[in-house]
Amino acid sequence: MADEIKLMKGNEAIAHAAIRYGVDGYFGYPITPQSEILETLMAEMPWEKTGMVVLQAESEVAAINMVYGGASTGKRVMTSSSSPGVSLKQEGISYLAGAELPCLIVNVMRGGPGLGTIQPSQADYFQTVKGGGHGDYRLITLAPSSVQEMANFVGLGFELAFKYRNPAIILADGIIGQMMEKVTLPPFHPRRTEEEVRAECPWAAQGKISSRSKNVITSLELDPAIMEENNIRFQKKYKLISENEVRYEEYRCEDADYLLVAFGSSARICQKTVENARAEGIKVGLLRPITLWPFPSAAIAKYVGQVKGILSVELNAGQMVEDVRLAVACQVKVEHFGRLGGIVFTPDEVLQALKTKLL
Amino acid sequence: MELNDIIKPENLVYGKPRLMNDNPMHYCPGCSHGVVHKLIAEVVDEMGMEDKTIGISPVGCAVFAYNYIDIDWIEAAHGRAPAIATAVKRLNPSKMVFTYQGDGDLAAIGTAETIHAANRGENIVIIFINNAIYGMTGGQMAPTTLEGMKTSTCPYGRNVELNGFPLKISNLLAQLEGTCLVTRQSVQTPAAVRKAKKALRLAFENSMNKKGTSVVEFVSTCSSGWKMSPEKANKWMEENMFPFYPLGDLKNV
Numbered sequence: 063m064a065d066e067i068k069l070m071k072g073n074e075a076i077a078h079a080a081i082r083y084g085v086d087g088y089f090g091y092p093i094t095p096q097s098e099i100l101e102t103l104m105a106e107m108p109w110e111k112t113g114m115v116v117l118q119a120e121s122e123v124a125a126i127n128m129v130y131g132g133a134s135t136g137k138r139v140m141t142s143s144s145s146p147g148v149s150l151k152q153e154g155i156s157y158l159a160g161a162e163l164p165c166l167i168v169n170v171m172r173g174g175p176g177l178g179t180i181q182p183s184q185a186d187y188f189q190t191v192k193g194g195g196h197g198d199y200r201l202i203t204l205a206p207s208s209v210q211e212m213a214n215f216v217g218l219g220f221e222l223a224f225k226y227r228n229p230a231i232i233l234a235d236g237i238i239g240q241m242m243e244k245v246t247l248p249p250f251h252p253r254r255t256e257e258e259v260r261a262e263c264p265w266a267a268q269g270k271i272s273s274r275s276k277n278v279i280t281s282l283e284l285d286p287a288i289m290e291e292n293n294i295r296f297q298k299k300y301k302l303i304s305e306n307e308v309r310y311e312e313y314r315c316e317d318a319d320y321l322l323v324a325f326g327s328s329a330r331i332c333q334k335t336v337e338n339a340r341a342e343g344i345k346v347g348l349l350r351p352i353t354l355w356p357f358p359s360a361a362i363a364k365y366v367g368q369v370k371g372i373l374s375v376e377l378n379a380g381q382m383v384e385d386v387r388l389a390v391a392c393q394v395k396v397e398h399f400g401r402l403g404g405i406v407f408t409p410d411e412v413l414q415a416l417k418t419k420l421l
Numbered sequence: 422m423e424l425n426d427i428i429k430p431e432n433l434v435y436g437k438p439r440l441m442n443d444n445p446m447h448y449c450p451g452c453s454h455g456v457v458h459k460l461i462a463e464v465v466d467e468m469g470m471e472d473k474t475i476g477i478s479p480v481g482c483a484v485f486a487y488n489y490i491d492i493d494w495i496e497a498a499h500g501r502a503p504a505i506a507t508a509v510k511r512l513n514p515s516k517m518v519f520t521y522q523g524d525g526d527l528a529a530i531g532t533a534e535t536i537h538a539a540n541r542g543e544n545i546v547i548i549f550i551n552n553a554i555y556g557m558t559g560g561q562m563a564p565t566t567l568e569g570m571k572t573s574t575c576p577y578g579r580n581v582e583l584n585g586f587p588l589k590i591s592n593l594l595a596q597l598e599g600t601c602l603v604t605r606q607s608v609q610t611p612a613a614v615r616k617a618k619k620a621l622r623l624a625f626e627n628s629m630n631k632k633g634t635s636v637v638e639f640v641s642t643c644s645s646g647w648k649m650s651p652e653k654a655n656k657w658m659e660e661n662m663f664p665f666y667p668l669g670d671l672k673n674v
Contacts (some may be wrong), residue, residue, distance in 0.1 A: 065459035080592060085513050086512055087508060087511070089508060115508075115511045117507070117508075117511065118536075118647070120533055120534070121533060123501070123504075123533075123534075124501070124504040124507075124534050124537065125504075126506075127497070127498060127504035127505050127534070128504050129499070129508070130495075130497075130501070130505055130508075130510035131495065131504065131505030131507065131508035131512075132508040132509065132512045133508045134505070134509065135475070135509055135512060135513055137512045137513075138506065139512070153498055154501070155496050161496075167423065167579045179616040188665075190481035217500055227592055239543045242424050262531065267475050267493035267494060267495050267509075268475075268493065268513070269471075269472045269473045269474060269475060269492075269493055269516055269623065270471060270472055270474075270491065270492050270493045271470070275491075276487070276491050276492060276493055276494065277494075278493070278494045278495075278496065279494070279495040280487070280494075280495075280496035281496070282484065282496055332667065359579065362556075
């Protein structure tokens with residue numbers, strides 16, 4: 063059968079991709095600008111087609127703990143929310159990381175702090191890649207810049223989450239969630255059978271069968287010597303992920319004198335900036351981190367010696383710019399340009415900022 | 422009967438449940454937790470559900486429940502056990518799922534999760550230990566602490582003007598359409614233990630018969646937190662807790 067091309071919102075693409083990927087459960091609470099994910103799932107009634115469970119929880123706190131419960135039994139489970147709701151989920155995210163549970167979280171970011179605005183923003187970068195919840199943990203962070211990637215990253219997120227027994231998060235924003243684009247939906251995968259879940263997740267709480275001792279899902283360990291060992295194990299895992307799972311995309315960087323670094327919807331805008339700059343004779347390239355953690359530091363560091371300056375373009379007051387600076391270790395000038403609180407920059411605004419700050 | 426006859430297996434009248442292991446319990450002498458653990462282990466075994474049972478342990482004294490009963494367990498964040506149990510049961514409908522929660526976990530920090538899981542009629546069992554105090558953190562006031570009762574955070578006794586009233590959460594849960602059994606039990610005498618075990622068995626059967634949420638509250642003692650001998654704590658419970666939290670079925674449909 064030919065690929066099915068559809069026109070839909072990024073949020074809807076996530077919902078359809080989840081059903082097609084064979085996700086076992088979705089638990090969510092309404093919040094703008096991502097409510098279409100829960101709405102689409104409820105309208106599609108996947109429980110009748112694939113047996114997927116969809117439940118509207120009483121709060122974001124309950125939703126993330128439902129994810130914790132489902133993940134504890136080895137199921138593919140996910141939740142989605144937007145910035146204020148994701149703040150509420152941080153307790154559960156820390157527990158998921160501490161208990162080494164695979165799951166997928168989606169944050170369709172809006173402007174903050176506080177209740178903020180329902181307009182798009184990228185101000186949850188720090189929260190997502192630097193912590194958010196308590197303790198030394200990391201989230202595998204995927205930043206889609208198209209509706210197609212919203213669909214693709216559902217499968218990729220689960221694949222990475224189960225490979226490393228670690229939560230993965232899609233860090234999108236209100237633009238990607240709300241805009242409509244052509245999308246080729248992934249093919250249908252059947253949900254895993256009970257036996258397949260047991261085989262893939264021998265650690266899961268599925269009921270103690272006589273051939274093994276009991277499985278206990280917990281993040282608790284009162285003996286500090288063992289707790290340190292647990293933390294060292296987590297760090298080893300994070301190192302492995304950093305070495306193997308960095309993803310990024312380069313656009314017209316080969317001959318660039320200046321480099322833009324931008325993720326998500328900002329990267330889409332910066333693509334146009336690159337073209338406009340080159341029309342004026344300024345050789346600009348764009349590096350788009352796809353994984354925000356692990357961060358493509360080595361890929362950015364390669365441009366030391368080639369480019370005269372780097373501009374980190376973000377819909378925030380300057381968050382990813384810190385990682386860009388760390389990547390090049392002050393060997394090249396790095397500046398930040400952003401708009402705040404739900405305002406989105408134009409390609410020419412970005413070009414103007416590049417000229418003012420770097421030329 | 423000679424001693425050699427008495428110790429023959431066929432003459433045994435009591436034994437440690439098969440699913441209880443030999444780990445030394447961290448519970449204080451006189452604490453009700455151990456008895457309730459034993460009842461769970463017995464009921465799960467007698468129902469032949471060892472390989473299908475998933476327990477959710479709370480934050481509180483019973484956080485380590487998973488160390489004592491040899492079934493699969495999930496350790497929850499404080500108060501979130503009913504949300505976790507919801508997903509475990511919905512994603513694994515053939516499994517027998519229960520939460521084990523104290524009064525702070527269930528009736529303070531986890532009130533929303535408790536009420537909404539029960540209101541959805543999740544086919545789970547909620548086991549509720551009500552000893553009117555926070556045991557693990559060293560004896561602070563609980564939502565169920567009685568008026569006038571002294572704890573480390575109401576050292577002059579619970580003052581309802583300052584702290585509000587003790588919460589009869591089981592009465593509240595009994596009002597919800599989603600619950601099929603809400604019962605208050607205790608385990609301070611052999612007769613009470615036998616009765617409590619029956620209630621627990623019914624609750625677990627309800628969950629497998631898709632009847633909705635069953636809540637078994639155990640009015641319990643905390644001799645350490647109450648600063649009483651186990652014997653005195655039992656008496657104090659009968660005299661003070663039972664009048665406010667009367668035993669028996671609040672709902673059984």
